[in-house]
Amino acid sequence: MLPCGWQLARNGRQRAGSGLIAMEVSQASHQIIADLLCERTGQHLTENRRWRVATALASVFRQHGISNADQLVCLLGQPRRRSGDRDLATEVVEALLNNETYFFRDKPTFDQIPDAILPELADRRKTTKRLSIWCAGCSTGQEVHSLAMLFEDQKARWDGWTIDILGTDVSHKVIQTARSGLYSQFEVQRGLGVAQMLTHFEETPDGWQIHDHVRRITRFQQHDVLSLPPTSRAFDLILCRNVLLYFDAETRQRAFTRLENALADDGCLMLGAGETVVGQTRSLSPISGRTSLYAKRGASHDERAPALTH
Numbered sequence: 001m002l003p004c005g006w007q008l009a010r011n012g013r014q015r016a017g018s019g020l021i022a023m024e025v026s027q028a029s030h031q032i033i034a035d036l037l038c039e040r041t042g043q044h045l046t047e048n049r050r051w052r053v054a055t056a057l058a059s060v061f062r063q064h065g066i067s068n069a070d071q072l073v074c075l076l077g078q079p080r081r082r083s084g085d086r087d088l089a090t091e092v093v094e095a096l097l098n099n100e101t102y103f104f105r106d107k108p109t110f111d112q113i114p115d116a117i118l119p120e121l122a123d124r125r126k127t128t129k130r131l132s133i134w135c136a137g138c139s140t141g142q143e144v145h146s147l148a149m150l151f152e153d154q155k156a157r158w159d160g161w162t163i164d165i166l167g168t169d170v171s172h173k174v175i176q177t178a179r180s181g182l183y184s185q186f187e188v189q190r191g192l193g194v195a196q197m198l199t200h201f202e203e204t205p206d207g208w209q210i211h212d213h214v215r216r217i218t219r220f221q222q223h224d225v226l227s228l229p230p231t232s233r234a235f236d237l238i239l240c241r242n243v244l245l246y247f248d249a250e251t252r253q254r255a256f257t258r259l260e261n262a263l264a265d266d267g268c269l270m271l272g273a274g275e276t277v278v279g280q281t282r283s284l285s286p287i288s289g290r291t292s293l294y295a296k297r298g299a300s301h302d303e304r305a306p307a308l309t310h
């Protein structure tokens with residue numbers, strides 16, 4: 001019997017190999033950790049991704065002197081020792097999330113935004129001169145900052161406009177990084193050319209700091225895409241890329257309902273390359289001639305802009 005009271009398979013072995021700790025995670029511990037992740041984020045950690053758990057949790061193990069996943073599960077079952085303790089469960093969940101991102105990710109798809117979406121939105125919103133954009137699951141902010149750079153590059157075009165780009169993520173940790181606007185040399189080189197780095201960032205001893213004039217139209221907030229939308233105001237453009245991949249079908253449908261409710265009737269939704277609304281929801285449909293772009297079914301798009309017609 002383990003001290004935590006959970007019956008666990010005793011195969012949480014640890015062995016050294018090429019400087020890394022390779023650890024097998026028992027089926028029972030995997031299930032408990034997967035349930036925690038799913039409850040907090042909707043993300044499914046399927047059995048075939050069990051290998052990922054030990055690698056993803058290596059720094060949590062190191063930091064807390066935990067030697068295997070079974071011990072971690074025991075600790076998760078205990079009440080927090082001091083009220084000021086950082087919540088171990090939150091650390092585990094955040095470590096398991098896939099935060100992969102980079103500037104101007106999937107460029108051919110992203111380029112549709114400056115080439116087609118923004119010109120059309122500019123036309124549609126020319127009286128209000130307001131644009132609201134939401135990046136749901138924005139990770140460390142590269143997607144939001146890529147959008148902000150587009151506006152900064154066309155400063156004269158957007159003069160007098162109120163542009164609001166909201167980045168949200170279920171992970172508090174990545175939102176903190178996104179807010180800081182500070183990136184390592186490695187991060188800043190992923191997706192950005194030298195000219196963009198020098199135009200929009202300043203090199204500091206701590207890394208590359210994005211300029212305030214780019215950041216001023218951005219804001220970040222911790223938020224679960226499965227909960228009510230972050231504001232009551234409808235968004236003209238929503239990016240939710242590479243977030244829905246690890247949801248199961250039912251959870252993905254819930255996410256689509258949330259996204260659809262947050263989208264303006266004539267707005268559009270951009271998903272990641274491996275994601276689609278087809279067969280997942282009846283309320284959104286692909287925009288013809290476009291890649292990874294979707295609109296509300298039956299939304300009346302401007303006839304002068306056939307690119308956004310269903």
Ligand SMILES: C[S@@+](CC[C@H](N)C(=O)[O-])C[C@H]1O[C@@H](n2cnc3c(N)ncnc32)[C@H](O)[C@@H]1O
Pocket residue numbers: 041042043097098099100101102105136137138139140143168169170171174223224225226240241242243272
């Ligand atoms: C692979 S990253 C994608 C980042 C960015 N959208 C891109 O495509 O480069 C997925 C992000 O979704 C976030 N995420 C996962 N589940 C979420 C949820 N339920 N609500 C909001 N964000 C979530 C993760 O924390 C992670 O930062």
